Amino acid sequence: MPEAAEEARPGRANRVAKLPPRERILDAAEELFHAEGIRGVGVQAVADRAGTTKAALYRHFGTKDALVAQWLLIVAADYVAAFDRVEERWPDEPLAQIRGVAAFVVDTLSTISHRGCPFINSLAELPDRDHPARQVIEAHKARQLRRLTAMCAAAGLTDPEGAAAEITFALEGAQVSAQNGSVDRIGERLVTFVDAVLVRHTA
Amino acid sequence: MPEAAEEARPGRANRVAKLPPRERILDAAEELFHAEGIRGVGVQAVADRAGTTKAALYRHFGTKDALVAQWLLIVAADYVAAFDRVEERWPDEPLAQIRGVAAFVVDTLSTISHRGCPFINSLAELPDRDHPARQVIEAHKARQLRRLTAMCAAAGLTDPEGAAAEITFALEGAQVSAQNGSVDRIGERLVTFVDAVLVRHTA
DNA sequence: CTTGCATGATACCGATCGGTATCATTCGGA
DNA sequence: TCCGAATGATACCGATCGGTATCATGCAAG
Incomplete structure (x- = not known):
């Protein structure tokens, strides 16, 4: 055999x-x-x-730098797929979509156990703004914020840009806090938190 | 001369x-x-x-590692001094103290122009959990969360731990967002955001 | 004045870094 | 079957890494 x-x-x-x-x-x-x-x-x-x-x-x-960029492209594709999934699963329910995105990040919190978000970490490791991977990171962040803003707008929230920005704060802050392990029950807190943002921006 | x-x-x-x-x-x-x-x-x-x-x-x-640890000790001392300052400036006004801490972080957002928080960056660069600098980082994060929680408790907030955790999310998320530059008007958004957390946790 | 210690300068160490060149092997398509 | 491209193996390159040793200078306290 x-x-x-x-x-x-x-x-x-x-x-x-x-x-x-x-x-x-x-x-x-x-x-x-x-x-x-x-x-x-x-x-x-x-x-x-x-x-x-x-x-x-x-x-x-x-080049090693090119390999790094290709790697981050793949990671970014995972996030794109996650957004696609929540839009497909809850069509015409933007609030559910936003909560779905938050739930996706909560899932990654355990997956990336204590080593944090690849984008945040790479940003720290690549101070050179001309590094090929930087373009990948910036494109990813911009796309994520754009889709989040669109969801907030579709949900009829007042100030969709502001709501999306606050949710972005929360998502990235949660990943950092998970990395250094100082805060416990991060997943629940993040969900609670995003809900509060949605409620506050609802007319 | x-x-x-x-x-x-x-x-x-x-x-x-x-x-x-x-x-x-x-x-x-x-x-x-x-x-x-x-x-x-x-x-x-x-x-x-x-x-x-x-x-x-x-x-x-x-050792280079020891130098890194000493450097982070100094950075941490800056944060301790900031907490001391707000407590001295607004004694018996915990809500004002919390807002003062947020304002301090907003100030650092421009100072650390696009290179992010030294602690978050160092965490990304030092995956070894036994690195001497890691103890400095963990102690700093724990102390910051403890003081923030104490302020929330003194302010009479319901669930001081939860409020402190959410504020920590916001502070760290804002620093990351400032680093990658995808979100604009971060300072104002952060202040708005912290205010909302305080309001929501007030009975 | 002199003694002793901290400093600055320099050369060196082995290890590892990103990147290249060479060559034998393998394997799939015509 | 044969050919050509892709692969694996290996040796090598200059540069830089963290860290050490040596020695002359300078300065400050006795």
């Missing part, structure tokens, strides 16, 4: 084992960049984790 | 010129770590900026 060797490493590994190198590298990058930080992980470590070599990594991405 | 040479470099530099090396190093570290990130600044660069040498740096701090 030769294929039994696939279960040698548990979890993610065997699922990834036979993917093309580009996918394996992105998978390894996601894991390592998030766990150790961008500047704390060398390209050799990423290649090793992906079961390939530095040469293959540079053939596909050309 | 020999002392006229002191005004050769504008701003901070001449004030620092004749301080003992330890102070100059901490001053340079504060500037560089915040601007470029901890991992983005080498000890040689800190020593150069301080007008001294690596040898002197290691004589005083022993």
Whole structure:
């Protein structure tokens, strides 16, 4: 039974084992960049984790910075998918959509256990405003705020921009607080909090 | 006029010129770590900026990690001083104290122009939970939350812990939003927001 | 005046960094 | 079947990293 060797490493590994190198590298990058930080992980470590070599990594991405940008593009796509999901699940119910977005962030709070939001962390690690990953981050933040504002407007809230800004505060503050672990019961507090914002902005 | 040479470099530099090396190093570290990130600044660069040498740096701090911890201790002391100030300025007026703390954070929002909160950034750059600077960060966050909770309790708010947690969300979320620049008029929004929290938790 | 300590300058250490070059192997499509 | 592209392995490059050792200077207290 030769294929039994696939279960040698548990979890993610065997699922990834036979993917093309580009996918394996992105998978390894996601894991390592998030766990150790961008500047704390060398390209050799990423290649090793992906079961390939530095040469293959540079053939596909050309630069470590480009790899970082590609990784953040994937993370951003997860958020886009989450917004799509809540819009599909509660059509014509913008208030439910907003609560759905908050619930999505609450879910990520446990997933990203104590290592925080990849975008916030990357922003701290990439002070260079010309870094290719910065464009990805800014585009993501702008898109998220735009969709949130649209939901607030559709819900008939007074001052949709203000409501969306406050909700953004709360979402990002919750992720930071979860990272440093000083505040407990963050998920519940965040939901309560977003509800309060919605109520206050309702005529 | 020999002392006229002191005004050769504008701003901070001449004030620092004749301080003992330890102070100059901490001053340079504060500037560089915040601007470029901890991992983005080498000890040689800190020593150069301080007008001294690596040898002197290691004589005083022993380790780069220890220097980072000392730097964060100073930043934390600034926050402690801010809390002391609002308590001294509005004794027996806890609501005014809380608003004063929020105003202090609003002030820092422009000071730390687009480079974010040193604690949040350092947390992203130091994934190692045993890093000496982590203890400084955790102690700071815990102390800040404790004092904020005490103010909320003194103000007679229902659920002081909840109110303090929500205010913490807002303060940290505002700093992150200021860093990525996606949200405008952050200062006003933060003040509005904290007021709303106080109102909602008032019986 | 002299002694002693902190400082500044410099060279050096091994390790690791991002990135490149070379070459044998493998594998899928014509 | 054969060919060409993609892959894996490995060695190498210059630069920089955190950290150490050495030594001459300068300054301040005895």
